[in-house]
Amino acid sequence: MVLADLGKRLTSAVSNLTHSNVVDEKAFDAMIKEICSALIESDVNVKLVANLRKSIKSAVNLKELGPGVNRKRLIQKTVFDELVKLVDPHNEPFKPKKGRTNVIMFVGLQGSGKTTSCTKLARYYQARGFKACLVCADTFRAGAFDQLKQNATKAKIPYYGSYTETDPVKVSRDGVEKFKKERFDIIIVDTSGRHQQEKELFAEMMQIQQAVKPDQTIMVLDASIGQAAEAQSKAFKESADFGAIIITKTDGHAAGGGAISAVAATRTPIVFIGTGEHMLDFERFAPQPFISKLLGMGDLGGLVEHVQSLKLDQKDTMKHIQEGIFTVRDLRDQLGNIMKMGPLSKMAGMIPGLSQMMGEVGDEEGTMKLKRMIYIMDSMTEKELDSDAKCFVDQPTRMTRVARGSGTSVREVEDVLTQHRMMAQMAKKVGKNMANLQKGGGLAGQNKQQLAAMQKRLQSMGGAGGMPGGMPDMGAMMKMLGGAGGLPGMPGGAGGANPFAGMDMGAMMKQMMGAMGGGGMPGMPGMGGMPGMGGMGGMGGGRGGRR
Numbered sequence: 001m002v003l004a005d006l007g008k009r010l011t012s013a014v015s016n017l018t019h020s021n022v023v024d025e026k027a028f029d030a031m032i033k034e035i036c037s038a039l040i041e042s043d044v045n046v047k048l049v050a051n052l053r054k055s056i057k058s059a060v061n062l063k064e065l066g067p068g069v070n071r072k073r074l075i076q077k078t079v080f081d082e083l084v085k086l087v088d089p090h091n092e093p094f095k096p097k098k099g100r101t102n103v104i105m106f107v108g109l110q111g112s113g114k115t116t117s118c119t120k121l122a123r124y125y126q127a128r129g130f131k132a133c134l135v136c137a138d139t140f141r142a143g144a145f146d147q148l149k150q151n152a153t154k155a156k157i158p159y160y161g162s163y164t165e166t167d168p169v170k171v172s173r174d175g176v177e178k179f180k181k182e183r184f185d186i187i188i189v190d191t192s193g194r195h196q197q198e199k200e201l202f203a204e205m206m207q208i209q210q211a212v213k214p215d216q217t218i219m220v221l222d223a224s225i226g227q228a229a230e231a232q233s234k235a236f237k238e239s240a241d242f243g244a245i246i247i248t249k250t251d252g253h254a255a256g257g258g259a260i261s262a263v264a265a266t267r268t269p270i271v272f273i274g275t276g277e278h279m280l281d282f283e284r285f286a287p288q289p290f291i292s293k294l295l296g297m298g299d300l301g302g303l304v305e306h307v308q309s310l311k312l313d314q315k316d317t318m319k320h321i322q323e324g325i326f327t328v329r330d331l332r333d334q335l336g337n338i339m340k341m342g343p344l345s346k347m348a349g350m351i352p353g354l355s356q357m358m359g360e361v362g363d364e365e366g367t368m369k370l371k372r373m374i375y376i377m378d379s380m381t382e383k384e385l386d387s388d389a390k391c392f393v394d395q396p397t398r399m400t401r402v403a404r405g406s407g408t409s410v411r412e413v414e415d416v417l418t419q420h421r422m423m424a425q426m427a428k429k430v431g432k433n434m435a436n437l438q439k440g441g442g443l444a445g446q447n448k449q450q451l452a453a454m455q456k457r458l459q460s461m462g463g464a465g466g467m468p469g470g471m472p473d474m475g476a477m478m479k480m481l482g483g484a485g486g487l488p489g490m491p492g493g494a495g496g497a498n499p500f501a502g503m504d505m506g507a508m509m510k511q512m513m514g515a516m517g518g519g520g521m522p523g524m525p526g527m528g529g530m531p532g533m534g535g536m537g538g539m540g541g542g543r544g545g546r547r
């Protein structure tokens with residue numbers, strides 16, 4: 001997560017300034033200097049950095065600011081806006097339409113991540129209801145077809161390729177024709193790469209382009225090339241005219257910032273960024289959410305989109321919580337949902353402040369712990385799953401049986417039950433508050449305000465009747481539940497460790513709601529998932545609160 005290190009440095013530069021008592025020229029210059037050196041170390045072009053420096057300086061003229069102006073807030077906003085401008089290509093990419101064939105062709109150097117990104121893109125569209133497929137036109141590299149076949153099979157995506165045909169133009173034409181006849185919405189053609197920008201590669205690309213007539217050609221760039229991305233994209237552009245770029249491996253290179261800003265400077269839209277080797281490590285690129293996430297402010301829009309693209313079990317958890325109930329099965333379902341969401345670090349990055357909170361819990365360790373918790377619950381009887389877990393207190397030998405059945409220890413079973421008890425207590429609190437609110441009865445001061453704010457937010461979203469299908473205000477909800485004790489960086493949260501806390505999140509929520517058509521959000525695991533994540537914070541640590 002080296003790009004994340006850049007984010008940390010930028011955030012701490014602003015944080016040092018906003019936490020100092022005096023915001024004078026000296027402190028302001030020190031902040032700009034730190035921001036600029038962090039960007040240059042990420043291989044952002046010196047000229048672009050100089051422009052950013054000039055823009056921040058001219059937007060914040062400390063000498064001329066009136067006494068009523070909140071200097072810290074103005075500086076935060078300016079830094080945020082200028083960073084967004086730095087990665088904004090100011091250009092909209094092609095958007096595939098359903099009900100017609102959209103041919104997308106991939107180009108790029110060998111090893112840049114074309115085949116992986118082709119499959120990720122096909123899966124992305126498939127999850128959104130498009131009929132998507134893959135054509136392997138890479139007849140150059142031995143094993144390329146096998147790789148695509150393997151990826152496609154794993155993601156359940158139809159594919160076409162040949163072990164015997166050596167002409168990539170023929171393979172791509174045949175594949176596209178076949179899938180056109182079968183009325184696929186999205187046909188993705190993977191072409192071959194070379195070690196460098198060879199003449200034959202460009203000639204082959206042009207021939208394939210003429211044969212399949214793509215609606216969009218996407219170039220794949222490895223983030224590690226940094227600002228050299230500009231020269232590479234120019235060389236490709238002169239041959240195969242591409243409309244958009246995917247930047248891969250942003251998870252492993254600080255130079256990702258350099259590559260993104262270099263491409264943005266050429267006004268070529270960046271459509272997606274690859275954030276890992278997993279199929280789900282693929283994020284739609286948009287300047288504002290990207291910077292927001294980089295600065296630890298999360299990306300709630302991205303989170304909702306990601307969650308919606310997965311087929312999650314909503315079941316009765318939301319209804320249960322409203323009624324103050326939380327069964328062992330509810331815990332199992334919510335942990336199952338979290339498992340489907342991909343690496344925990346990715347999820348945490350999207351929730352404002354959560355990545356800081358999760359701290360050192362590594363992906364592997366966290367995932368393994370989750371899996372063992374699920375094995376434990378899978379070894380319980382149906383009756384136990386649908387219970388409030390009191391049966392284990394009445395009959396402790398059941399814990400031994402469950403531990404044996406799941407290949408875990410009694411201590412781990414106890415931990416699951418502790419986790420369940422904690423969440424059941426939260427659900428009880430919510431249920432009681434909900435019931436009181438409906439009766440018009442009194443609530444304790446702070447809870448009353450939070451609940452009223454939540455209810456108001458729900459009503460403005462069109463989910464007046466209650467929570468199922470509506471998106472709860474996660475900040476208020478988490479605080480009210482007491483699960484996280486207020487997330488740092490969360491608007492309205494108690495932390496405030498992130499200097500960008502509360503900034504623009506309202507706008508982002510609004511934007512996100514707009515995109516959802518103002519209605520409910522089916523598919524959102526809601527707070528069932530959230531306390532589960534909150535609980536994860538303690539996973540690597542102690543075993544407090546044991547039975």
Ligand SMILES: Nc1nc2c(ncn2[C@@H]2O[C@H](COP(=O)(O)OP(=O)(O)OP(=O)(O)O)[C@@H](O)[C@H]2O)c(=O)[nH]1
Nearest residue numbers: 110111112113114115116193248249274275276277
């Ligand atoms: N960490 C990380 N690895 C990635 C990402 N995208 C692709 N990779 C890895 O990069 C390596 C090369 O990816 P491929 O998809 O085979 O690259 P290619 O461009 O198709 O290569 P050729 O077919 O040889 O031209 C593989 O090991 C992928 O798993 C990413 O976003 N992050």
